[in-house]
Every structure is written in C-alpha cells, then in structure tokens.
Amino acid sequence: MSELKALRDMRPAVPQAELEAMRMTARERFVAGTRARRWRRLPLLAGGLTAAVAVIGAAALVLTGPGAVPGQHDRGGHTRTVVTAAWTVREDAGGAVTIYLRQYTDPAGLQQTLRADGVDAIVHPGLYVPWPLIVGGMPLPPLQLGYPVCYYAATGLAPQAVQRAVVTFMHRQGLPARLIIHPDAMPHGSALFMDFLAGRPRDPKNGNTGVWAWPPVVLTNDRLPACGGPQS
Amino acid sequence: MTIDTQPSDADLIAGSLAEPGLFTAVFDRHSAGILRYVYARLGPELAEDVTAETFLAAFRCRGRYDGAWPDARPWLYGIAVRQIRRHRRVEARRLRLLRSALADGPAEDHSDRVVERVTAARLGPRLAAVLAELPRQDRELLLLFAWAELSYAEAAAALGTTASAVKARLHRIRVRMRRELGGSNPMDEENGDE
Numbered sequence: 053m054s055e056l057k058a059l060r061d062m063r064p065a066v067p068q069a070e071l072e073a074m075r076m077t078a079r080e081r082f083v084a085g086t087r088a089r090r091w092r093r094l095p096l097l098a099g100g101l102t103a104a105v106a107v108i109g110a111a112a113l114v115l116t117g118p119g120a121v122p123g124q125h126d127r128g129g130h131t132r133t134v135v136t137a138a139w140t141v142r143e144d145a146g147g148a149v150t151i152y153l154r155q156y157t158d159p160a161g162l163q164q165t166l167r168a169d170g171v172d173a174i175v176h177p178g179l180y181v182p183w184p185l186i187v188g189g190m191p192l193p194p195l196q197l198g199y200p201v202c203y204y205a206a207t208g209l210a211p212q213a214v215q216r217a218v219v220t221f222m223h224r225q226g227l228p229a230r231l232i233i234h235p236d237a238m239p240h241g242s243a244l245f246m247d248f249l250a251g252r253p254r255d256p257k258n259g260n261t262g263v264w265a266w267p268p269v270v271l272t273n274d275r276l277p278a279c280g281g282p283q284s
Numbered sequence: 285m286t287i288d289t290q291p292s293d294a295d296l297i298a299g300s301l302a303e304p305g306l307f308t309a310v311f312d313r314h315s316a317g318i319l320r321y322v323y324a325r326l327g328p329e330l331a332e333d334v335t336a337e338t339f340l341a342a343f344r345c346r347g348r349y350d351g352a353w354p355d356a357r358p359w360l361y362g363i364a365v366r367q368i369r370r371h372r373r374v375e376a377r378r379l380r381l382l383r384s385a386l387a388d389g390p391a392e393d394h395s396d397r398v399v400e401r402v403t404a405a406r407l408g409p410r411l412a413a414v415l416a417e418l419p420r421q422d423r424e425l426l427l428l429f430a431w432a433e434l435s436y437a438e439a440a441a442a443l444g445t446t447a448s449a450v451k452a453r454l455h456r457i458r459v460r461m462r463r464e465l466g467g468s469n470p471m472d473e474e475n476g477d478e
Contacts, residue, residue, distance in 0.1 A: 055461050058407040059415075059430040064382065066323045066331070074323075074332050075315050081336035082311055086304060086343050133329070 073135040080152055084230065134165045143169040147236055153229040159248040166244070170235045172274055173244045180247035181266050182206035183281035202247075204277030210242055210270040218244065221267045231268060243274035293356035297349045307346065310356060311339050317357070318364050321432045325368055327378050334371070338364040358441035361432050365424050365442065376416065383412035407465065414464045422457045429454060 066074065132143040138155040139162055149169045151162075163175035183203035185194075194203070209215070217237035221229070233244060246268040271277065291299070293310055300307035318338055323331040341363050342356075349359060368375065415423060421443075428439045440450040 055407065055411065055458065055465060056430055059411055059426070060433075062382070062408045062411060063431045064324045064327070066320055066328075070328070071316065071319065074328070075319055075335075078315060078319060078332045078335040078339075079308075079311060081332065082315075082339045082343075083308065085336065085340040086307065133332075 070135075073137075073140075076154075077135065077140050077152065080230075132169065136161065138162075141165045141169060147234070149233040149235065151229075151231040151233070153231070156248055159246070162246075162248075166233075171233050171244055172235075172238065172242065173246065174271070174274065174276055175246045175248050176276055177248055178202055180204055180245070180277060182209055182269070202277070202279035203281035204279060205281070208271050208273070208277055210239065210272050214239060214242070214270050218270050219268055233268075238270060239272075241273055243271045245269050245271045245277070292354035294349070294351045294354045297346050297356060298351060300343075300346055304343070307339075307343050310342070310360075314357060314360055315339065317432070318360055321361065321427075322364060322368065324431050325378065325427065326371055326374050327381075330371055330374060334364070334367050338367050341367065353441065355438075358434060358438040361428060361434060361438075362442035362444065365428070369420070372420075379412055379416040383409050383416070410465050411461075414461050417464075418457065418460075422453065422460075425450065425453055426457050 134141045136158065138153070138157045140150075140152040140154075141162070142150045144150065147170070149166065149171055151166075159175040159177055163173050166173035166175070179201045181201055181203050183206055185203075185206075194201070210218075214237065218234050220232040238244070247266060291309075293313065296306050296309050300310070315335060319331055319335045322334045322338070326334060338360065342360055349356070353359065415426070418426065425439060425443060428434045428442055429436075434442060436447040436450045436454075440447045443450070
C-alpha cells in the first residue's frame with residue numbers, strides 16, 4: 053500500500069443516509085440561487101389576495117413577508133443543522149434560523165427543533181387565520197378553504213414592524229418554502245406561530261403534503277391562539 | 285455498437301445559456317461527487333453550503349466553459365477548490381480533528397483487507413499531519429488526485445495548469461510525503477497507484 057492508497061482510505065466519507073439529504077438541501081439552495089431574481093415580494097397581510105386564494109386551491113396559502121430579501125443567502129458559518137425528510141432547520145452563526153419546508157408534516161418535531169434553536173415557536177396542527185382578515189386595507193369575508201378553520205383575534209399579532217424584523221418568508225411554486233427567522237428581534241414573551249395541517253392535500257407539482265392557512269406570524273404572547281370569530 | 289444518447293456536460297452547459305434550467309442536470313450528475321469531496325475537506329457543517337456555492341459559481345460563469353471538455357468534472361472541481369480556499373481555518377481544524385480521530389484507532393471494519401487496514405491505521409495520523417503541513421497548492425493537487433480521483437489531465441484542467449506540470453509536482457509531493465513519513469513504506473508493493 054502506498055501513501056496515496058492510505059490517503060484514499062482515510063478520506064472522511066459522508067454517511068450514505070446523510071448524503072441524499074445534504075445533496076437535496078444543496079440542490080434547493082442552488083436552484084433558489086439561480087432563480088434569485090425571480091423572487092417576488094408580497095406584503096404580509098396586505099395585497100395579493102387573488103394570488104393567495106389561487107394558491108389555497110392548489111395546495112397551500114403562500115405569501116411572502118414584507119421583509120423578504122430576494123435571493124438572500126446565508127453563507128456558511130452555520131452552527132447547527134437538523135435535516136428530516138420533511139424539513140431542514142439551520143441555525144446560523146449570527147443567530148438567524150433558516151427553515152426549508154419540503155413537506156408540511158411533523159409539526160411537533162419542527163416546534164421542538166425551533167425551540168432548541170432559540171425560537172419560541174408554536175407549530176400547531178390545524179388551519180389558523182387571524183380575524184378580522186384585512187388584506188390590502190380591506191376587511192374580507194371568511195375564507196372558503198374547504199377545511200375547518202380556527203379564526204383567532206388579530207389583536208394577538210405583534211405589530212407589522214416586529215413581523216418584518218422577525219420573519220422573512222419566501223416561496224415559489226415547485227420549490228420548498230423558505231423562512232428566515234431572527235429570534236433576537238422577537239419581543240420578550242412573544243412567540244412565532246405556524247399553523248400546520250399535515251398530510252393533505254398533495255400538490256403533484258412539488259410533492260408537498262399538507263397545507264398552511266397563513267404564513268408564520270409573531271404573536272404578542274406565547275400561548276396558542278383561542279378560536280373565535282366566524283365559522284370557528 | 286453503443287449509441288450514447290445522453291447529452292454531454294458540455295452540451296448541457298451550452299444549452300443552459302438559452303435554457304438555464306438545463307444546468308440542473310449538471311448539478312444532478314455531479315453534485316454527489318462534489319459534495320463528498322467538500323465534505324471530506326471541510327466537514328458536514330459547510331458541505332451543503334460550499335456545494336451549492338460551487339454550482340452557483342459554475343452557473344454564473346457557464347458562458348466561459350470550454351466546450352472541448354465534454355465532462356465538466358475538472359471544471360467543477362476547480363471551482364470547488366476555489367470555494368474551499370475561502371474556509372482555510374475550517375480545513376485546518378478539520379485536519380487536526382482527522383489526525384486525532386485516526387490516532388484513536390481505526391473504525392470498526394469487517395473487511396478482509398487486514399494488512400491494508402492496519403497499514404492505513406498506522407499511517408493515518410502521520411498522513412493527516414503531513415497533509416496539514418503541505419503548502420496549500422500541493423495539498424489541493426494531492427487531494428484532487430487522491431480524494432476526487434481525478435487523472436493527471438483532469439487535475440491539470442481543474443487547477444489551470446498542464447498535465448506534465450501536475451505529474452512533476454505530484455512526484456515531488458510524494459517524495460516529500462515519504463520523507464516525512466519516515467522513509468519508504470514497507471507495505472508499498474509498488475509506487476504506481478495512479
């Protein structure tokens with residue numbers, strides 16, 4: 053055996069189980085990077101209703117937060133990554149937490165992982181919509197989602213400035229939803245809230261399962277919102 | 285007679301100038317190899333990032349790809365090497381860890397290549413130490429050859445030099461390695477692994 057052979061043998065190998073997950077994440081980042089210019093910015097809780105309703109019909113309601121930075125990439129230096137078949141959560145050295153959602157499943161696991169990364173998160177099964185629902189400054193009638201919906205008091209939402217500082221939410225058809233959370237910007241006692249109806253329906257275009265009723269929001273407290281309002 | 289109906293990397297890259305989505309096929313072909321290489325050099329923390337950045341950098345400069353190379357591997361590894369350079373401290377730490385891990389003993393291995401395994405275990409920590417002390421350019425070349433398993437010509441293309449220069453440099457590196465490992469390796473049946 054020569055030193056070259058020994059060198060080949062000592063090459064650290066990627067565990068096979070991890071290789072595909074890592075490759076998939078790298079692929080998402082690559083594809084998102086090539087399309088960076090195409091990211092659109094839509095204001096949270098304002099505008100984009102037509103597009104939003106259309107997306108509900110397809111698989112999930114997806115909006116882009118007002119703080120979204122199109123094409124923004126965290127570059128290396130992350131301190132912790134948790135990869136499952138459904139999602140990837142990365143905590144960056146700077147404290148920001150990035151979530152890639154491939155499938156809307158395992159809300160309990162996601163909540164636990166986010167909390168371990170310092171995000172006081174509530175990831176709860178079910179469809180939750182703040183009420184009154186005001187989009188583009190206009191109050192709207194209850195959504196016809198075809199699923200039971202919990203309407204909760206919009207007064208429990210943190211101010212828009214806080215939402216913008218904490219949550220960046222990007223999604224494009226065919227790509228996993230991507231969120232960047234800044235836990236440091238969350239007021240004391242607040243919580244990031246994500247509703248999460250797992251398992252249905254399936255979007256044949258991107259393989260996602262499950263739906264969200266509303267993009268993640270920051271609540272003024274860390275309790276699960278109580279249902280009230282219409283059709284609850 | 286075999287008819288190869290698969291487009292070459294060069295075809296895909298040329299096509300991606302008009303249809304950018306085609307470049308994803310290049311990613312799918314080569315990302316596992318690049319990821320393994322980056323993982324080996326930088327570890328799991330940066331493997332995904334650097335792999336993605338490598339292909340993004342390749343995508344951005346695909347207009348300058350030399351179509352005379354049907355296989356894009358050398359080009360991609362060359363870009364990966366440049367991306368890895370940005371994480372020198374991480375690599376140095378990685379090599380220190382590798383040295384410690386190898387010094388702790390070989391991992392469980394049920395292969396019947398006992399002699400090779402014992403030899404690798406004996407050489408491992410010293411090799412890791414030598415690797416850490418090599419000049420950057422020499423380490424890059426050696427690992428392209430040993431870990432990415434590129435040929436002389438491919439390594440030369442990756443590093444923007446000639447195959448004869450690569451061969452000469454590699455010979456010099458191996459002489460140095462043998463010297464620093466304490467002379468010739470008694471298990472070395474022959475010197476021509478390549």
